[in-house]
Amino acid sequence: SKTSDKLSAFLKSGIYRFENSNVVFIDPVRMLNRSYTRFRFSPSAYYSRFFDSKETIETSNSKKRKRMDKKVPHELNEREQAATLRHQQVRPMLLKAHELLMEATDLLAIMKGLRGDSNICSSTESSEHHSFIELGKVWQAPLYEIILKAAWKGLERVVPVFNNLVVNEASDDMEAEFLNKKYIMPRESCFYMSDLGQIHNLIHECNAGFNLIVIDPPWENGSARQKLRYPTLPNWYFLSLPIKQLAHPDGALVALWMTNREKLHNFVQKELFPSWGVSHEATYYWLKVKADGSLISDLDLFHHRPYECLLLGYFHGQGTNSKQPPRLRPIKHDQIIISIPGEYSRKPPIGELLLEHVTHFKPARCIELFAREMTAGWTSWGNEPLHFQESTYFARD
Numbered sequence: 001s002k003t004s005d006k007l008s009a010f011l012k013s014g015i016y017r018f019e020n021s022n023v024v025f026i027d028p029v030r031m032l033n034r035s036y037t038r039f040r041f042s043p044s045a046y047y048s049r050f051f052d053s054k055e056t057i058e059t060s061n062s063k064k065r066k067r068m069d070k071k072v073p074h075e076l077n078e079r080e081q082a083a084t085l086r087h088q089q090v091r092p093m094l095l096k097a098h099e100l101l102m103e104a105t106d107l108l109a110i111m112k113g114l115r116g117d118s119n120i121c122s123s124t125e126s127s128e129h130h131s132f133i134e135l136g137k138v139w140q141a142p143l144y145e146i147i148l149k150a151a152w153k154g155l156e157r158v159v160p161v162f163n164n165l166v167v168n169e170a171s172d173d174m175e176a177e178f179l180n181k182k183y184i185m186p187r188e189s190c191f192y193m194s195d196l197g198q199i200h201n202l203i204h205e206c207n208a209g210f211n212l213i214v215i216d217p218p219w220e221n222g223s224a225r226q227k228l229r230y231p232t233l234p235n236w237y238f239l240s241l242p243i244k245q246l247a248h249p250d251g252a253l254v255a256l257w258m259t260n261r262e263k264l265h266n267f268v269q270k271e272l273f274p275s276w277g278v279s280h281e282a283t284y285y286w287l288k289v290k291a292d293g294s295l296i297s298d299l300d301l302f303h304h305r306p307y308e309c310l311l312l313g314y315f316h317g318q319g320t321n322s323k324q325p326p327r328l329r330p331i332k333h334d335q336i337i338i339s340i341p342g343e344y345s346r347k348p349p350i351g352e353l354l355l356e357h358v359t360h361f362k363p364a365r366c367i368e369l370f371a372r373e374m375t376a377g378w379t380s381w382g383n384e385p386l387h388f389q390e391s392t393y394f395a396r397d
């Protein structure tokens, strides 16, 4: 039947499209696994949260927060009013999307099993990871090397791990070793691990010309109570991101992850996109659900929305005016991507969904900025792009 066809397609691709709608449900594990030939991403390592029905969102003192949220309607300042208005505008669409999910009983049944039955979690939380952020700052950083192990035994290459373009040109996964830990690099992928201060070196080393640029900046969060697992930067730092130099001269699709702070929306629309030469074209919403399909928090909770925005824009290429570049397909507005979140602040892999809009560049050249992982065919830049590549996140086939 039609539904079972769709489900088997989902089990292969990790993408479930709801018919006649702008809504997709994705399984990040299945999508990530398309990057690998010999290795498999472990579902229990990815889905470290939201599978226990008792689980609630991480709030430091949620009782107090709830009380504060109740008070909000009485004392909204101008910015909060704008934020509320923005929320009210997308609310019906998000509710509709969530209804679609709750009606798809066959899909819901599969969702519960996405983590697999292994409660023997590979304990990635408890095992010690290397802190690339810290290692990159020490004076020995330029001396740190990574050992790349080609599929043929004995063939090893030793290259600097920081401030260096590290490439796996092979059409197969590559294992690498760094300070006694193993990392997996997907086929035809590369990373450049550096601080933002050195990002300009990347442009020369990878001969730029990217058609798709995905950016997930370490935005400041405002609430000091929220413990972040990485350093953040003030907004003005991102004005200096060399988007123009990284983008293909004929144009590029730029996708920017946002937080729900109203101040940030203003900054991006009025300052950041204009300074990059990017025009805002559409907004995607990532709706976060638990394994049972319920939203991870109340839709109307002011400080803990169960969704995040991804702003899509065009870099129009050099010397063109405001006309839409001929080689980029127009983006359908307001897509909604539903998934069960992985680790704290980890974003779902949306690259493949975005590539539908860059069909005229073949193969499209893609880069992720502030990445914590690698993707086959992509360049990853950030101060810890190897983070989720550690072998403890993988299970061998």
Ligand code: SAM
Binding pocket: 133, 194, 195, 196, 197, 216, 217, 218, 219, 230, 231, 232, 233, 345, 346, 347, 348, 370, 371, 372, 373, 382, 383, 384
């Ligand atoms: N998209 C990632 C994911 O799904 O896992 C999360 C990215 S997180 C929002 C931002 C990243 O920027 C973190 O890995 C953080 O360490 C990195 N970062 C913070 N300050 C940086 C700097 N000065 N230079 C380079 N990267 C930085």
